[in-house]
Amino acid sequence: MKTEFTTELVYTGVVGLLLALWFVATVICQFRESKASNFIRHHLDTFGMIPLWTFFAPSPGKRDYHLLFRDKYADQTVGEWQQMEITEERKLWSCIWNPQKRDKKVISDVVQNLVSTMPHYRSGEGDYRLLMFSMPYLIVLHAVSLCKRVPETESRQFMLAESCGYIKETDPTFILLSVFHQI
Amino acid sequence: MNILNNTYHEIIMLMSIGLFISTAEYLVKIKIFATDGLLSWNVMQIRWENSSKNWLAQTAFKFINPRGLSAIFVLRCALLIALAFAPVGSLNAWLCLTGLLITVLLSSLVTFYGSDGSDQMTLLIIVTLFLVFCPVGHANPTLLKIGIWFVGLQSCLSYAVAGLAKLFSNEWRRGTAIKDVFNTRTYGSPWALSLLNNRPWLNKFLCWNVILMETLFPLSLFLPFPLAVCFWIWGFTFHFLTAVIMGLNSFLWAFMATYPAIYFIHTQLA
Numbered sequence: 201m202k203t204e205f206t207t208e209l210v211y212t213g214v215v216g217l218l219l220a221l222w223f224v225a226t227v228i229c230q231f232r233e234s235k236a237s238n239f240i241r242h243h244l245d246t247f248g249m250i251p252l253w254t255f256f257a258p259s260p261g262k263r264d265y266h267l268l269f270r271d272k273y274a275d276q277t278v279g280e281w282q283q284m285e286i287t288e289e290r291k292l293w294s295c296i297w298n299p300q301k302r303d304k305k306v307i308s309d310v311v312q313n314l315v316s317t318m319p320h321y322r323s324g325e326g327d328y329r330l331l332m333f334s335m336p337y338l339i340v341l342h343a344v345s346l347c348k349r350v351p352e353t354e355s356r357q358f359m360l361a362e363s364c365g366y367i368k369e370t371d372p373t374f375i376l377l378s379v380f381h382q383i
Numbered sequence: 384m385n386i387l388n389n390t391y392h393e394i395i396m397l398m399s400i401g402l403f404i405s406t407a408e409y410l411v412k413i414k415i416f417a418t419d420g421l422l423s424w425n426v427m428q429i430r431w432e433n434s435s436k437n438w439l440a441q442t443a444f445k446f447i448n449p450r451g452l453s454a455i456f457v458l459r460c461a462l463l464i465a466l467a468f469a470p471v472g473s474l475n476a477w478l479c480l481t482g483l484l485i486t487v488l489l490s491s492l493v494t495f496y497g498s499d500g501s502d503q504m505t506l507l508i509i510v511t512l513f514l515v516f517c518p519v520g521h522a523n524p525t526l527l528k529i530g531i532w533f534v535g536l537q538s539c540l541s542y543a544v545a546g547l548a549k550l551f552s553n554e555w556r557r558g559t560a561i562k563d564v565f566n567t568r569t570y571g572s573p574w575a576l577s578l579l580n581n582r583p584w585l586n587k588f589l590c591w592n593v594i595l596m597e598t599l600f601p602l603s604l605f606l607p608f609p610l611a612v613c614f615w616i617w618g619f620t621f622h623f624l625t626a627v628i629m630g631l632n633s634f635l636w637a638f639m640a641t642y643p644a645i646y647f648i649h650t651q652l653a
Contacts (some may be wrong), residue, residue, distance in 0.1 A: 212529070213518045219511065219533040226537065230544045247491050249510065251503035253541035257548035257555060261570065262563030290572065295626040295635075299408040304569055306421050306497035313496070339496070342426050346419045361607050365566035366576055 225250050263362040265311040266372065269344040270359075272380050273352040281359070284347055307343070311337045311360060315375060332378075345383045355380040386647070387527045388471045392641035394534065395471065398508050399463045401501065401636020406463070409490070410456045414574040416493060417449045424448060427493050447493050459486040472522040480513045501543070501637035507537055508640055509578070528651075538641035539601035542618070546597030555594055558587030568639075570629040592620070604648050611649055615642060 229237045229250045240250060267284040291297065314336035321331040331337055344358045357380045364374040415421045424447045434440035446455060450464035462482045487506055491498070515530035516522055549555040554563065562579045565571035579586050596617050603614035619642075622635040 207519060208521050208523055212519070212523060212526045215514045215517075215520065215526060216529045217399055217431065218514070219529060223533060223536060223540070230548075237498060247488050247506075248495055248498070249506060251500060251507065251537075251541070253500065253544040254548035255500055255545045256560070256564060257545060258552035258553055259566050260560035262554070262567060264567045264569055289568075290630045294630040295623075295632055297404065297408070298630045298632050299411040301632075301645060302408060302412050302497050303421060303577075305499060306415065308569055309496040318413050333502070335426070338426050338429065342423060343421055353410070359421070365568055365571060366573055367580065 217351050222249070226253075230254065261308075262364065265308060265375075266361045266363060267307065267311075267340065267344060268359045268361065269347065269356055271349060271353040272355045272357070273350075274354050275352070282347070284344060306339075309340045311375075312358070314340065318376065337378075341378065341381055345381070349383065355382045355383065357381070386650075387524060387531070390531055390643045390647045391527065392471045394508060394640050395466060395512065395529075397636055397640035397643075398505055399467055401633050401640065402505050403460060403463045404636070405502070405505070405633045406456050406459050409494075410453065410460075410488070413449050413456070414454050415497075416447070416452050418504070420449075422493055422496065424493065430495070431492065443489055443492060446489055452490060452493070455486045455489055459483060460609035462486070472516055474518060477513070477516045477518060480509060480516060484509050484513045499631070499633070501631070501633035504637040504641065505539070505633075508534055508637075516567045531647050534641050535604070538638065538645060539604060541638075542597045542600035546594055546600065549590075549594045550598060555590050556589040558583065561589050562586045562610075563592070565628065568633075572628050575628045596621070603645065605652055608653070615645070618642070 225240055225244075228234065229240055229245075230253060231237050232252065232254075244250075268281045269284065270281045271279040273279065276349040290300070294300070314331075314334070317334055317336065318331065321328045321334075332341075340358060340360070345356060349356070358378045361372050362375055366368050417423065418425060424444075427447075428444065431440060431444070446452065459482075462479045466476060466479040466483070469479055487509055491506070494502075511530045511534055514520075515526050520526045549560070552560065554560040562576065564577045565579060579589075596614065600614055600618065603611040606614070619639065622631075622638055625631045626635045
């Protein structure tokens with residue numbers, strides 16, 4: 201009986217300590233740029249258990265991303281730019297059932313990740329060509345390479361652009377133009 | 384003890400409904416995990432190349448394909464239904480929670496792009512439930528209270544951090560952020576935009592309403608009940624509207640699941 205009580209007590213203490221540490225780590229990781237936050241996120245948080253609670257802030261995400269691609273054919277001519285459909289109008293019942301949000305969120309996360317890593321590759325710290333080996337770049341390339349093509353297609357180039365949505369207050373802006381990739 | 388069990392019952396039910404919907408959504412979109420899908424394992428495995436020699440990781444990776452993930456998602460739905468019927472604190476409920484935790488961790492190997500704050504809140508709740516109902520702890524009242532405090536405080540932290548981050552943003556302070564978000568096809572909607580367009584006073588009111596209410600939300604733990612309820616009703620309305628306007632349906636369930644914990648802490652502090 202006493203052993204059971206002690207085990208229960210020790211377990212309660214361990215869980216309490218674990219949850220307290222988790223809470224402290226969450227607080228630390230809200231300071232995205234801090235060294236401690238980077239260490240926790242990249243070395244300890246394998247399963248993404250430390251949340252980032254800064255929803256839509258400080259930058260509220262006021263741009264739509266566009267993924268375009270064009271093909272180069274065997275005769276070396278280049279086709280028209282085509283847009284890969286990422287965003288689609290939500291339905292009335294999306295407030296209850298919204299599977300489409302997953303595709304949109306994946307592309308949005310990947311593009312944001314790509315955009316945020318681009319300055320690192322552009323600066324002296326890295327070779328800009330190495331961007332092509334980054335995970336977000338490969339996901340985008342993989343996604344565009346899956347779009348329909350004609351048998352004469354030899355290679356494909358993609359472009360990332362952003363626009364401001366329903367009311368066009370500014371012109372669409374170009375973010376990244378890839379080289380032609382064999383597909 | 385009864386209050387504790389009731390609180391956990393409410394948390395489990397709300398969390399389960401949200402997770403069930405979210406899992407069913409993944410099942411409908413299972414093609415994104417196919418070889419030619421957006422989250423194809425061919426690409427996503429790059430993230431785990433350092434773990435490729437770990438036998439546990441190797442075993443887990445075998446499930447990351449449309450068939451394996453479909454099985455995981457169907458199993459998760461079944462476990463959620465079973466959890467709804469299992470008495471809170473029973474061994475069966477804990478086994479369901481263990482299964483849920485495994486399925487959530489397995490799918491997180493490939494969904495690190497595309498998951499959102501509601502997924503993180505759900506994971507946080509499941510881990511907490513798994514720990515506090517582990518048979519070793521005999522679900523003793525102290526342990527149960529620790530779990531409730533953790534979930535409630537994390538929820539309050541989430542609102543406060545979101546509010547403070549907005550307070551430090553020019554766009555939120557100027558009152559343009561909400562209109563700008565509603566202007567996007569990703570999270571906006573034409574009818575919501577038409578309400579805000581050419582009404583700068585409404586934009587400013589809504590932005591500052593979100594900033595203040597989110598930042599001050601943790602006060603609902605201490606304030607007298609009628610004032611605390613105002614925060615909770617605001618929270619529900621906020622999540623309901625983001626679900627309707629922005630399509631963020633899973634946030635409503637994941638965050639509402641934390642409200643019973645917030646209410647419990649409030650009653651303890653009152």
